[in-house]
Amino acid sequence: MSNLIFPKSWNMAEGEATPESVYMNRRDFIKGTSITTLAATASFYGCGIGPTPNRNAPIEWSAIEEKIYPVKRNTKYSLDRSITEEKIAAIFNNFFEFSEIKSDPSFHAQALSTRPWKLEITGLVNKPRTFDLDDFYKLMDIEERLYRLRCVEAWAMAVPWTGFPLKALLDIVEPKSNATHVAMTTFYKPFTAQGQLAFWRPWPYTEALTIEEAINELTFMALGMYGHPLRKQHGAPIRLVVPWKYGFKSIKSIVKIELIDYQPLTFWNTVLPLEYSFEANVDPTINHPRWLQATEKMLGTGEVHKTRLYNGYEKQVAHLYG
Ligand SMILES: Nc1nc2c(c(=O)[nH]1)N[C@H]1C(S)=C(S)[C@@H](COP(=O)(O)O)O[C@H]1N2
Ligand SMILES: [Mo]
Numbered sequence: 001m002s003n004l005i006f007p008k009s010w011n012m013a014e015g016e017a018t019p020e021s022v023y024m025n026r027r028d029f030i031k032g033t034s035i036t037t038l039a040a041t042a043s044f045y046g047c048g049i050g051p052t053p054n055r056n057a058p059i060e061w062s063a064i065e066e067k068i069y070p071v072k073r074n075t076k077y078s079l080d081r082s083i084t085e086e087k088i089a090a091i092f093n094n095f096f097e098f099s100e101i102k103s104d105p106s107f108h109a110q111a112l113s114t115r116p117w118k119l120e121i122t123g124l125v126n127k128p129r130t131f132d133l134d135d136f137y138k139l140m141d142i143e144e145r146l147y148r149l150r151c152v153e154a155w156a157m158a159v160p161w162t163g164f165p166l167k168a169l170l171d172i173v174e175p176k177s178n179a180t181h182v183a184m185t186t187f188y189k190p191f192t193a194q195g196q197l198a199f200w201r202p203w204p205y206t207e208a209l210t211i212e213e214a215i216n217e218l219t220f221m222a223l224g225m226y227g228h229p230l231r232k233q234h235g236a237p238i239r240l241v242v243p244w245k246y247g248f249k250s251i252k253s254i255v256k257i258e259l260i261d262y263q264p265l266t267f268w269n270t271v272l273p274l275e276y277s278f279e280a281n282v283d284p285t286i287n288h289p290r291w292l293q294a295t296e297k298m299l300g301t302g303e304v305h306k307t308r309l310y311n312g313y314e315k316q317v318a319h320l321y322g
Pocket of ligand 1: 092093095096097150205247249250252
């Protein structure tokens with residue numbers, strides 16, 4: 001089915017796509033070589049370990065997914081702007097495990113094996129439990145929601161996510177009354193995800209929310225996007241979506257959720273605490289040292305919008321910060 005929605009440019013053969021990536025790597029090389037760029041270039045030329053990346057890798061459907069999609073949209077979460085084209089969102093990704101170059105994760109993330117997948121929920125809960133991916137389809141009410149996503153780099157998109165509120169999952173494991181934060185962790189597979197060979201970064205990627213943020217109605221666990229299971233570059237098979245915070249809070253490919261009673265270290269907040277706050281709420285008045293936050297540019301259309309406080313979700317979340 002994916003061939004129907006992707007125009008030719010998406011479906012190009014791997015060989016046709018090569019020159020662009022080589023060009024991108026070379027240009028970055030000239031601009032200022034980083035070891036990561038070198039690693040990305042090396043792996044592109046096949047010096048890396050793991051399967052050859054292929055951007056055309058089809059989505060892998062399980063039997064239960066085939067039954068469930070397309071999922072009914074919850075019209076409570078609608079948007080005032082048009083949905084970002086899937087073929088654009090799918091080739092412009094931040095997924096540092098695979099590369100720091102936006103066009104690369106769509107190739108390299110295909111090497112990640114996402115089935116079977118286990119997600120462990122542990123820590124301050126009455127009923128710790130490890131879930132299989134299919135458990136979510138069986139246990140949760142799955143719905144589609146249209147959300148904005150705003151990267152701290154001042155680009156934005158609007159996408160249909162398929163999944164369920166995190167609160168519904170927490171209700172199953174029953175957080176203890178002393179749990180104050182919900183911490184999440186991405187896989188750690190440095191031989192598959194060669195960005196994780198960058199030893200100066202605090203892998204695996206981690207993120208966290210306060211428990212009040214975690215149980216907010218907007219906080220969503222996404223299993224799918226654009227009416228089908230997540231593509232690997234978007235964080236298959238399960239990721240977080242926190243639409244009122246900068247995109248880096250929306251951690252991909254989650255393997256562990258831990259309920260704790262302190263504010264934990266998180267990936268970007270550890271790397272550059274002055275640039276990436278723990279809270280990271282979208283706020284047009286607080287500039288990032290490298291990106292003015294007053295406006296945002298939509299992926300694909302290039303439309304420029306005024307950034308809105310809490311990314312436009314003031315009604316749902318302002319009370320958390322009053
Ligand atoms: N594990 C992990 N999760 C991650 C990231 C990452 O590098 N690794 N990047 C974040 C950032 S900065 C953004 S903007 C979004 C991008 O999601 P998308 O590629 O699906 O648009 O993912 C977030 N989640
Ligand atoms: Mo981001």
